[in-house]
Amino acid sequence: MKWLPVCDQRFKLAEGPFWDHAHQALYWVDIAGFRALRLHAGKLSHWQFTEPVSAFIPTMTGDALVTLASGVHRLDLDSPSHQPVISLLCAADPVAGNRANEARCDRHGRLWLGTMQNNLDEEGGDLPIERRSGGLYRVDGDASVAPLLNGQGIVNTLVWPENDAAVLTADTLDGVIYRYPINQDHSLGEREVWAHEHSRGAPDGSAMDEDGFVWNARWGGGCLIRFAPDGSVDRVVELPVSHPTSCVFGGPDMTTLFVTSARPADGALELDGSVIQMKIGIKGMASHRFAG
Template sequence: MPTNVSVLSDHACELGEGPSYDPVSDTLYWFDIVNGLLLEKCLGKDGTTTIQLGQMASAQANIDGERQLILTETGLHVRDRTSGRLVLHTSVEATNAATRSNDARVHPCGALWFGTMGKQAETGAGSVYWFFRGELRQLYSGISIPNSIAFSPDGTIAYYADTAVGRIMRVACDARTGLPEGEPKVFAESESAGSFDGSVVDADGTLWNARWGEGRLAAYAPGGELVQAVLLPVSQPSCPAFVGKNADRLAVTSAWIGLSDDARRAEPDAGRTFLVDLSVKGRLEPDVLI
């Protein structure tokens, strides 16, 4: 295992995704999408807590100290942290049993961008949505695997990708609302056999992307140039998140879905969640405004 990478949680997710960090409780949250699990890990304590949600779920955002917004295959749900009670807030593609949620990120203004996709990654079955103060809009349709949703520190740029296409797109954004302005342009294209999965942008505007299929975390400068790569001990890293009170380290989820028995034996850490101990200038995730 690379010297700056360690196992943060040894729970092996079939499809780990959606990591986000709560600085108040020093807790990382993430999901095993296909098994409907929410996972919690306090960075200062041993063990990982698993919570069965009863449906596929992929991302969460902090509303306040008592509540979370959970993105599932049926929509946006408010979860009470203490009781675990889940209440539907906004329905999203709830009548379409063929789709589920995927990647998401909170814009600096408090708006949430998130994606949906076919449960079998059917071509063009997904979309990217914007949600803010109770209003829901579809931004982009015809997307197969929405990923890499992230924002510049000042909120004037949004990023997203269709993993199936192999490009991260960049679009100007209204910093007050998180809505896109103008047409998206190509920010980065895949330079290898790997795919663009989840991303997060640091305080300097560098985009950190999990490269699914090639076992690394890749950093792209604001101009789209590849400037750094961190090798990971798994072939299918899925999404990074800044963690720690100073947001100066990265947690990265991964998955074992699709690996053969032989491949899993050769990759015993597949599905685990990792801590990348780099000196990064990260950003804490803003609360979502519902």
């Protein structure tokens, strides 16, 4: 078996993969291309925005959430590709000049949203990161927002091990994945380093398998690292892309791993910027829709 692209398109910064098991559909975004995409029954659909979009997550009510630089919006999936109909759900991050980055829903359907200083210009080109102004927020089904963390660099990875007793989240600027206990009042406790720096790239997005192992995309490292439940390195999975950004389990039996990637301006590999897939024979945890 080998890694194969799910479609023939290449993207500037493919990210945020979500597997909708009920409809056997794959959702993802091109952050720097300002697009949300869905692959269903061999048909690729997209919605074009005028600002960065970092996640594309279906809801329990039949539409979808898109996390834009201007806030979390609901998207009418029946609206045209180049005139998407959106409505603001909430503006979770009050810091001017930030944008959404990592976003995943926990098993209760609550959206956890990590933000960062906006590093993209109006054409999707790179801007320097000059401050640690990002945060982590939880958005409940009623659109209420709970601030959880501030002073973050680049929030990446959101998985909930130990029956939701904790959350694992990376700060890519720090090069590590942190573990935060979740308190009875739903606040976060004192962090500890769960997975330390590694020579194979910086931690980006992750997926968790049913045994509690975390598959972490390594930005600039050309691989995934599978971390054991205690944060130790279990294995390194080589990839045909230089800048993997995130991953998600899917397919009919949840044993296919989908990996998104970015395409560098210079020295790109053939598959850089593609979304790739391979059946790996290990069952993963399901993606969760937004409860609102």
